[in-house]
Amino acid sequence: MSENVEQTGCPSFDSISAYLDGEAEGQETAHIESCAHCQRILASLRTLDEVVTRSCQPPEGLSARILAACSADRETASPTIIPFWGRSLVRYAAAIVVTLGLAFAVKQTVGGTSPDHASPTPPSPTIADVGTGGIGPDSNPIDPGMTRVVSADGGNTAPVNVMPVAKRLVTSQVSHVWGGKSLDRVEKDLSAQLPEGAKWGLTRDNAGVSIQASLTDEQLQKLVNGIHAQGYDLFSPELPQPNQEERVKFLGGSKKIIYQARFVNVNDN
Amino acid sequence: MSNALAEERERSILEDRELVERFKRGDQSAFARLVDKHSAKAYQIAYGVVANREDAEEVTQDVFVRIHRALPKFRGDAEFTTWMYRIAMNLARNKYRWNKSRGSQRNVSIDAPLPGSDDDDGRHIDLAETDLPPDERNQVDELEQQALEELYKLPELYREALVLRNVKELSYEDISALLGCKLGTVKSRIARARDELRKRLGL
Numbered sequence: 001m002s003e004n005v006e007q008t009g010c011p012s013f014d015s016i017s018a019y020l021d022g023e024a025e026g027q028e029t030a031h032i033e034s035c036a037h038c039q040r041i042l043a044s045l046r047t048l049d050e051v052v053t054r055s056c057q058p059p060e061g062l063s064a065r066i067l068a069a070c071s072a073d074r075e076t077a078s079p080t081i082i083p084f085w086g087r088s089l090v091r092y093a094a095a096i097v098v099t100l101g102l103a104f105a106v107k108q109t110v111g112g113t114s115p116d117h118a119s120p121t122p123p124s125p126t127i128a129d130v131g132t133g134g135i136g137p138d139s140n141p142i143d144p145g146m147t148r149v150v151s152a153d154g155g156n157t158a159p160v161n162v163m164p165v166a167k168r169l170v171t172s173q174v175s176h177v178w179g180g181k182s183l184d185r186v187e188k189d190l191s192a193q194l195p196e197g198a199k200w201g202l203t204r205d206n207a208g209v210s211i212q213a214s215l216t217d218e219q220l221q222k223l224v225n226g227i228h229a230q231g232y233d234l235f236s237p238e239l240p241q242p243n244q245e246e247r248v249k250f251l252g253g254s255k256k257i258i259y260q261a262r263f264v265n266v267n268d269n
Numbered sequence: 270m271s272n273a274l275a276e277e278r279e280r281s282i283l284e285d286r287e288l289v290e291r292f293k294r295g296d297q298s299a300f301a302r303l304v305d306k307h308s309a310k311a312y313q314i315a316y317g318v319v320a321n322r323e324d325a326e327e328v329t330q331d332v333f334v335r336i337h338r339a340l341p342k343f344r345g346d347a348e349f350t351t352w353m354y355r356i357a358m359n360l361a362r363n364k365y366r367w368n369k370s371r372g373s374q375r376n377v378s379i380d381a382p383l384p385g386s387d388d389d390d391g392r393h394i395d396l397a398e399t400d401l402p403p404d405e406r407n408q409v410d411e412l413e414q415q416a417l418e419e420l421y422k423l424p425e426l427y428r429e430a431l432v433l434r435n436v437k438e439l440s441y442e443d444i445s446a447l448l449g450c451k452l453g454t455v456k457s458r459i460a461r462a463r464d465e466l467r468k469r470l471g472l
Contacts, residue, residue: 017460021434022274023441044472045463048416052466053435055417058312059326063304069330070300070337171326237367238323 010038020045065169072167072249167249170217170239173258176224178232179266183209185230186263193226195219208264214256221245223259232263278438281306285349292340300340304333307350310436311357317432318361319368320421328364332357350438351446358447365425412470419469427462434459 011019011028018024019032020042032038180186186209187202194200200213215223221240228234228242240248285306291299308329315328335356343352420428433444444455466472 013464014456014460017463018441018456021441021459023456044467048463048467048470048472049435051412051416051470052420052431055413055420056313056316056432056435058309058329059322062312062326062329063301063308065326066304066308066330066333067301070304070334073334073337168327168330171323173323175323238327 010035013041016041017045020049059172061172065171068251069167069169069249072169076167167247168239169249169251170220170257173260174220174238174240175260176234176236176238176262178227178234178261178263180232180263181266183263183265186211189227189230193223193230195222208262210263211259211261213259215259216252216254217248217250217257218252220257220259221248221250227261233266281438282348282350286345289340289343289345289349300337303336303349307353308333310350310438311353313432313436314354314357315361315364317429318358318425319365320428324364324368325361328357328361331360335360351443354439354443354447416466416470419466423462423465427458427465430455430458431462431466
């Protein structure tokens with residue numbers, strides 16, 4: 001049962017809590033250390049802190065998955081990168097080319113009858129626009145303009161202003177919520193999509209159908225694609241997403257992921 | 270903070286600076302050491318905000334991917350951990366808000382009814398009940414499981430403050446800077462969270 005904190009002469013609960021964190025005032029510290037009532041509250045707070053800390057422990061293998069994700073991100077971001085300082089030069093070069101091109105075009109229009117321009121040279125292809133390289137709608141709001149990826153052909157094709165899609169590992173446990181117009185066929189639909197020999201279970205209640213399965217990341221991606229193809233809509237943002245294999249860094253091998261899916265009825269009738 | 274804790278913290282800061290410098294010189298193992306050393310803290314921060322294991326792991330991966338990209342340009346004006354905590358907090362809040370705007374079921378109370386349903390029709394999504402895989406669930410004792418469930422139910426402001434406090438090394442001052450509120454507010458939020466949890470868990 002919780003200890004009653006209301007006791008005459010004792011510091012407030014806030015102060016006892018602050019004492020636990022080494023943030024109490026000197027005068028209060030002396031009282032708390034010598035008061036049996038405060039000590040009992042303190043003991044319950046220590047137990048609480050231990051329980052909360054234990055319950056928030058990270059999953060096993062987290063560091064390895066982070067390093068793999070960083071490695072995958074580095075591979076994805078490998079195309080030619082124009083560094084920040086280089087972009088200014090490219091912009092200046094582009095501006096000069098465009099200005100010269102415009103000046104040439106104006107001169108052609110105004111002085112077109114001049115014998116000097118009897119056989120005008122067709123305008124040469126220009127870089128025209130290499131993008132601002134700044135904070136546009138497609139730039140990353142957190143790392144604005146830190147890297148800019150262009151095609152490896154040196155920019156002779158259409159301007160490119162694309163941030164690489166960073167691949168991510170699928171987490172060790174994935175929960176998805178799916179919507180379907182009818183849930184009668186969920187079991188049959190899933191049986192057709194799940195790989196042979198996969199461990200899975202299904203429960204049905206008044207509100208929908210829940211499944212749990214143990215799959216590799218590649219099997220899970222195929223399953224998600226398959227469920228989507230059967231006409232169900234995925235409401236959850238977590239990877240893997242239907243037909244978006246390019247966003248996932250597949251580990252391969254036999255490491256299993258716990259997949260939990262909840263199917264709910266979205267029939268308007 | 271005791272002298273021993275202050276010394277430990279100072280040693281840790283010096284080690285971080287050295288690791289960052291080694292990474293800038295091309296030593297990838299230094300980055301691996303930073304991940305080993307700090308990923309649990311980033312996870313706990315993320316977890317405190319998003320209150321969901323999968324999302325917390327996704328955010329944690331994202332934190333270190335961004336750090337890995339940006340570390341070569343890290344000037345060291347702030348300590349590595351301060352920088353890392355801030356990225357973790359921002360990404361976790363983004364995730365939380367995104368989930369919320371998408372109506373994700375994962376950030377609502379475990380007792381929340383389905384959207385559009387009546388409160389008393391009994392149509393509940395019990396995702397929290399299945400939040401842990403069965404084998405892992407068995408390993409978590411009943412009190413921890415209960416604490417976790419009650420933690421989910423705390424108001425966001427209290428939950429964030431308490432979880433940040435339980436990330437060792439985070440002082441009230443650190444938390445105040447991260448949450449953008451006064452020291453007194455941090456003290457009060459942590460106390461309220463503890464008091465509420467203590468009552469709910471019968472401690």
